[in-house]
Amino acid sequence: xxxxxxxxxxxxKRTGVAVSALRxxxxxxxxxxxxxxxNQRRYxxxxxxxxxxxxxxxxxxxxxxxxxxxxxxxxxxxxxxLSDWQKISRAMRFEIDQxxxxxxxxxxxxxxxxxxxxxxxxxxxxxxKDDRLGLKGAGPRAVLx
Amino acid sequence: xxxxxxxxxxxxKRTGVAVSALRxxxxxxxxxxxxxxxNQRRYxxxxxxxxxxxxxxxxxxxxxxxxxxxxxxxxxxxxxxLSDWQKISRAMRFEIDQxxxxxxxxxxxxxxxxxxxxxxxxxxxxxxKDDRLGLKGAGPRAVLx
DNA sequence: ATGCAACCTCAAGCTAAGTTGAGGTCAAGC
DNA sequence: GCTTGACCTCAACTTAGCTTGAGGTTGCAT
Numbered sequence: 001x002x003x004x005x006x007x008x009x010x011x012x013k014r015t016g017v018a019v020s021a022l023r024x025x026x027x028x029x030x031x032x033x034x035x036x037x038x039n040q041r042r043y044x045x046x047x048x049x050x051x052x053x054x055x056x057x058x059x060x061x062x063x064x065x066x067x068x069x070x071x072x073x074x075x076x077x078x079x080x081x082l083s084d085w086q087k088i089s090r091a092m093r094f095e096i097d098q099x100x101x102x103x104x105x106x107x108x109x110x111x112x113x114x115x116x117x118x119x120x121x122x123x124x125x126x127x128x129k130d131d132r133l134g135l136k137g138a139g140p141r142a143v144l145x
Numbered sequence: 146x147x148x149x150x151x152x153x154x155x156x157x158k159r160t161g162v163a164v165s166a167l168r169x170x171x172x173x174x175x176x177x178x179x180x181x182x183x184n185q186r187r188y189x190x191x192x193x194x195x196x197x198x199x200x201x202x203x204x205x206x207x208x209x210x211x212x213x214x215x216x217x218x219x220x221x222x223x224x225x226x227l228s229d230w231q232k233i234s235r236a237m238r239f240e241i242d243q244x245x246x247x248x249x250x251x252x253x254x255x256x257x258x259x260x261x262x263x264x265x266x267x268x269x270x271x272x273x274k275d276d277r278l279g280l281k282g283a284g285p286r287a288v289l290x
Numbered sequence: 291a292t293g294c295a296a297c298c299t300c301a302a303g304c305t306a307a308g309t310t311g312a313g314g315t316c317a318a319g320c
Numbered sequence: 321g322c323t324t325g326a327c328c329t330c331a332a333c334t335t336a337g338c339t340t341g342a343g344g345t346t347g348c349a350t
Contacts, residue, residue, distance in 0.1 A: 009326060019327090020309055028307090038316045040327055059251070061206075064307070089255060096252045100245060106204070107241045110234055154296060164297090165339055173337090183346045185297055208336070 005034070005042040015051040022051070028064050030054060030071055046079045053088070060095055150179070150187040160196040167196070173209050175199060175216060191224040198233065205240055 012019045025031045026041075031050065033041040050071065057067045070088055074080045157164045170176045171186075176195065178186040195216065202212045215233055219225045 007326080018309075021307080023328095024308060036316085038327085039329095040316070058307095093252060093255050096248055096255065100248050100252070103241055103245050103248070106201075107238060107245070110238050110241065152296080163339075166337080168298095169338060181346085183297085184299095185346065203337095210336095 004045045006045060006047075008033070008041045008043065011043050011047060011051065014048050015055070017051055017055070025051075025054065025064070028068065030064060030068050032076070044079065049080075049085070050074075053085075057092065060092065060099070062095075149190040151190060151192075153178070153186045153188065156188050156192060156196065159193050160200070162196055162200070170196075170199065170209070173213065175209060175213050189224060194225075194230070195219075198230075202237065205237065205244065207240070 006014075008019050008022055011017075012022060015022075022031065023041075026033065031043070031047060033043045033047070036042055053071070054064075054067055057070065058064075062070075070091065073088060074084055151159075153164050153167055156162075157167060160167075167176065168186075171178065176188070176192060178188045178192070181187055198216070199209075199212055202215065203209075207215075215236065218233060219229055
């Protein structure tokens, strides 16, 4: 059978990802190729799509660990169906929306800052909001010189 | 004079950034504190704002090198004025807008993908567009199993 | 004038996401 | 049946952005 198995080199060419990166992804648990008797990796054709997903998700700023969590939702063993992928796509859309919202909020706050000239931690909305500082101590207050 | 100089510890508390990170930023050329006779760092109060800027810019995904380029626009020596900061803020606003646009485009493309179920490199807008693949060889075409 | 927290330097270590290289094996075409 | 390109493992190196630790000094408050 010249079945649906492809070599690592083939997968690399089809996805534009380096062979070394594909091996690295396997090490990180994102890919699970089979092996020949001679110990060479053999991928399913559907792994091309799997790798595409990794690339897209990385563009969205997800780390490999988070990506693995998403991929874990795919059925292991059988080829993922269209609806399997659609579920994940929707999750990603949600992610993107979140990011757009965050950026939009940041931009609005920055607009205020352009107005007031403040890039101060204590007065500026831009920074106070998003966690990070506890602003615990009632330290000095004169930030604007 | 209890002038406008602050210690590294003070700056750390005011910004929420670790002392070690502040020293690291200096090494990378983002901060230029003075030194006491005893070799301890002394920062200007305006460095609080400078650090705030670093934090915000990092959230936007800029690397320290790029941030340094922005900061280089600030006058060295004298305290930056309101309008100095405003210039930089506007540059940032532009950056944010760019990012929002990119994400919005990505989302629209993903929406198409949800429709067609394709997360394929060769057919999907999402991936083909943005560089990366040369898609040079006229390799096999059957991506959807 | 002394104690001790806060500071200093320098080297090494860490995570993420890979790449590079050495040394060796596999498999497919002639 | 042999050659050769593609594959294998394992270890070390890379960049970014820091943290941690060892060993030593400073400076402020009493």
